[in-house]
Amino acid sequence: xxxxxxxxxxxxxxxxxxxxxxxxxxxxxxxxxxxxxxxxxxxxxxxxxxxxxxxxxxxxxxxxxxxxxxxxxxxxxxxxxxxxxxxxxxxxxxxxxxxxxxxxxxxxxxxxxxxxxxxxxxxxxxxxxxxxxxxxxxxxxxxxxxxxxxxxxxxxxxxxxxxxxxxxxxxxxxxxxxxxxxxxxxxxxxxxxxxxxxxxxxxxxxxxxxxxxxxxxxxxxxxxxxxxxxxxxxxxxxxxxxxxxxxxxxxxxxxxxxxxxxxxxxxxxxxxxxxxxxxxxxxxxxxxxxxxxxxxxxxxxxxxxxxxxxxxxxxxxxxxxxxxxxxxxxxxxxxxxxxxxxxxxxxxxxxxxxxxxxxxxxxxxxxxxxxxxxxxxxxxxxxxxxxxxxxxxxxxxxxxxxxxxxxxxxxxxxxxxxxxxxxxxxxxxxx
Numbered sequence: 001x002x003x004x005x006x007x008x009x010x011x012x013x014x015x016x017x018x019x020x021x022x023x024x025x026x027x028x029x030x031x032x033x034x035x036x037x038x039x040x041x042x043x044x045x046x047x048x049x050x051x052x053x054x055x056x057x058x059x060x061x062x063x064x065x066x067x068x069x070x071x072x073x074x075x076x077x078x079x080x081x082x083x084x085x086x087x088x089x090x091x092x093x094x095x096x097x098x099x100x101x102x103x104x105x106x107x108x109x110x111x112x113x114x115x116x117x118x119x120x121x122x123x124x125x126x127x128x129x130x131x132x133x134x135x136x137x138x139x140x141x142x143x144x145x146x147x148x149x150x151x152x153x154x155x156x157x158x159x160x161x162x163x164x165x166x167x168x169x170x171x172x173x174x175x176x177x178x179x180x181x182x183x184x185x186x187x188x189x190x191x192x193x194x195x196x197x198x199x200x201x202x203x204x205x206x207x208x209x210x211x212x213x214x215x216x217x218x219x220x221x222x223x224x225x226x227x228x229x230x231x232x233x234x235x236x237x238x239x240x241x242x243x244x245x246x247x248x249x250x251x252x253x254x255x256x257x258x259x260x261x262x263x264x265x266x267x268x269x270x271x272x273x274x275x276x277x278x279x280x281x282x283x284x285x286x287x288x289x290x291x292x293x294x295x296x297x298x299x300x301x302x303x304x305x306x307x308x309x310x311x312x313x314x315x316x317x318x319x320x321x322x323x324x325x326x327x328x329x330x331x332x333x334x335x336x337x338x339x340x341x342x343x344x345x346x347x348x349x350x351x352x353x354x355x356x357x358x359x360x361x362x363x364x365x366x367x368x369x370x371x372x373x374x375x376x377x378x379x380x381x382x383x384x385x386x387x388x389x390x391x392x393x394x395x396x397x398x399x400x401x402x403x404x405x406x407x408x409x410x411x412x413x414x415x416x417x418x419x420x421x422x423x424x425x426x427x428x429x430x431x
Contacts, residue, residue, distance in 0.1 A: 081143060082297075083108075083402045083409040083418050088149030088207035090404060096142040097416045101155055101182065107404050108420055115155055115182035117142060123176060123185045127196070129161040132168050141416070143173065146202040148210055151235025153181045156188075156202045156210060170261045175199045175212050177236050188212045191228040191241055200227070200257025205245050209233045215257035227257055246280040253300055253308055253334045256285070258292065269293050273300065273310060275334045286310070286337065297400035301360045306333050309340075311358055326355050345370050345377050345386045357398030361408070363423055369398060378426060390429035393421050 086092035091107045100114035117140065121131055131140055142157035156177045162168035174197070175188040190196050191214060200213040214228040231242035246252030256272030269292035276283050290298040290312040301309040310328045325339035344353050345368060354371035361367055366379040368386070374396040377386040401408035401421075409420045 081141070081411050082400050083404075083411060084145050084147055085402060085404060086147035086149060087204050092147055092152065093404060093409070093418075094145045094147055094155070095411050095418050096145050096157065097411075098141045101142065101145050101157065102418065105152070108407070108409065108418065115178070117157060117159075117182060117185070119178070119182065119185040120157070120159055120176050123187060124159070124161050124174075125164065127187060128164050129172070129174070130164050132160050132162040132171055144202070146204060146210060148235050149204065149207045150233065151179070154179050154235040155182065156212075156236075157185075158199075158201060172197050172261045173199060173201070173258065175202060179236050188230065189239065190214050191230050195228060198228075198257075198260045200260055201255070203254065205231070205247065209242070209245075210236070211242055211245070213257040215260065244274065244276075244280055244283060246276055252276040252280060253286070253302075255300070256289075271298070277333065277335065286334065297357065297359055297398070299359055299400070303364075307331055308334055309360060310337075311360060326353070326358055342366070342379070343385055346372060357400075359400055361401070361423065361426065362403040365426075367401070367426065376426075378428060380427075383428075387428035389426055391421060391425050393419075393425070395419075 081096050083093055083095045091105060093104045093108055094101050094115075096117075097114070099118055100116050102114050103112045104110060105112060120142075121140070124131055133141065142159050144158045146156040148154040148156070154177065156175065158173055158175055160171050161174050162171055176185045177188055178185045187196070188199065190198065190212075195214045198214045200215045203211045203213060205211055209231050210233075211229050211231040214230075215226055227244055229242035229244060230239050232239050244254075246254075253273065253275050256274045258271045259269045262269065270289040271292055272289045273286040274283050275286050290310075292298075294312070297311075299309070299311040301311065303309065308330050311326065325341070327340040327342065328337045329340050330337050342353065342355065342358075345355065356369040356371060357376070358366065358368040364381055367376060367389070368379075369376055376389040376391075376394050378389050379386045395410060395412060397413060399410045399413075401410050403409075403423070404420075406423050407420045408423055408426070409418055411417070412419050
């Protein structure tokens with residue numbers, strides 16, 4: 001029998017949620033008490049067997065999960081300011097800062113002349129919008145930047161805007177692009193003129209195309225049927241109508257369009273997760289979606305060509321039989337899912353575990369903050385419990401760390417600068 005890969009710590013138990021959602025029982029342990037090694041045979045995978053017994057914690061690799069398994073896209077949801085990585089060239093990095101996009105072509109060793117974004121203001125005003133951001137420290141900063149695999153001079157950025165005539169709310173998320181390193185900017189024209197305010201984010205396909213997604217806000221419950229795509233494969237020189245697509249190899253799990261606007265305080269902001277097993281001919285929604293108002297970050301993580309994690313929300317209801325879990329796992333390329341229960345970091349209220357900043361690292365470990373303070377904790381597959389991290393260089397707030405080689409990167413919310421730390425420095429402190 002095949003053994004479950006050690007991408008989940010031994011002490012983590014896959015908890016059955018069959019009373020809420022029926023799944024294929026043969027893919028998982030029949031009871032929570034069954035040992036991981038006794039799992040029934042899993043669907044065959046194209047990954048060749050190892051030539052030697054792997055260690056419990058694989059060493060850091062210069063190949064990140066994002067580019068090793070192309071059927072999973074960028075690990076970040078579309079609203080968080082993170083360091084973006086070009087899927088066609090991991091040394092090409094960029095992040096949003098007030099009035100500009102900062103760029104590196106050597107994996108962050110040096111930073112080039114920044115790409116100005118001041119021209120977005122004029123482009124927005126031509127269509128009757130103003131740039132709007134509720135964070136004074138990040139005024140006129142984009143929310144996310146996407147890099148073009150074809151042209152190093154083309155940049156795609158998502159900004160929040162409001163109507164000039166009526167102001168905010170609502171606040172709209174809209175896509176802009178520049179083909180001349182920021183000298184000029186323009187709207188991404190939607191497939192239909194009436195969908196201008198329905199932009200749902202950029203998506204990089206197979207390191208060859210950049211897609212802009214649009215979804216009518218009133219149809220969020222059927223994203224695969226109502227998503228409109230416009231795409232470019234030549235650095236935004238030309239755009240054409242596209243479709244929801246998958247990479248050229250493997251199954252497909254991708255972010256669906258994000259909500260295009262915030263109508264007011266407290267309004268839900270669900271972002272769907274879409275799955276296809278036939279190359280994008282048919283799609284289904286993986287429920288529940290991630291909620292962008294819940295504690296960040298959100299991740300889609302490819303462990304192999306068959307194993308995948310969804311991490312979202314930061315709060316897990318450990319006694320619940322529904323799927324309000326911080327982590328879900330699939331061993332069959334997304335066909336079936338089970339919630340994963342993590343050990344609590346500290347003495348928390350029974351039934352509710354809170355994991356601020358919970359995320360998966362490329363060395364097959366997990367990182368989260370303690371709910372009562374900003375201390376970061378680390379969980380390795382070879383250890384039964386969380387332990388405090390020995391580095392004080394990590395930020396004091398929940399943030400997604402982007403893997404680039406043996407480094408992790410994040411954008412400091414106060415300084416608006418990109419910081420980094422060696423992955424090997426994230427481990428247990430010795431007391």
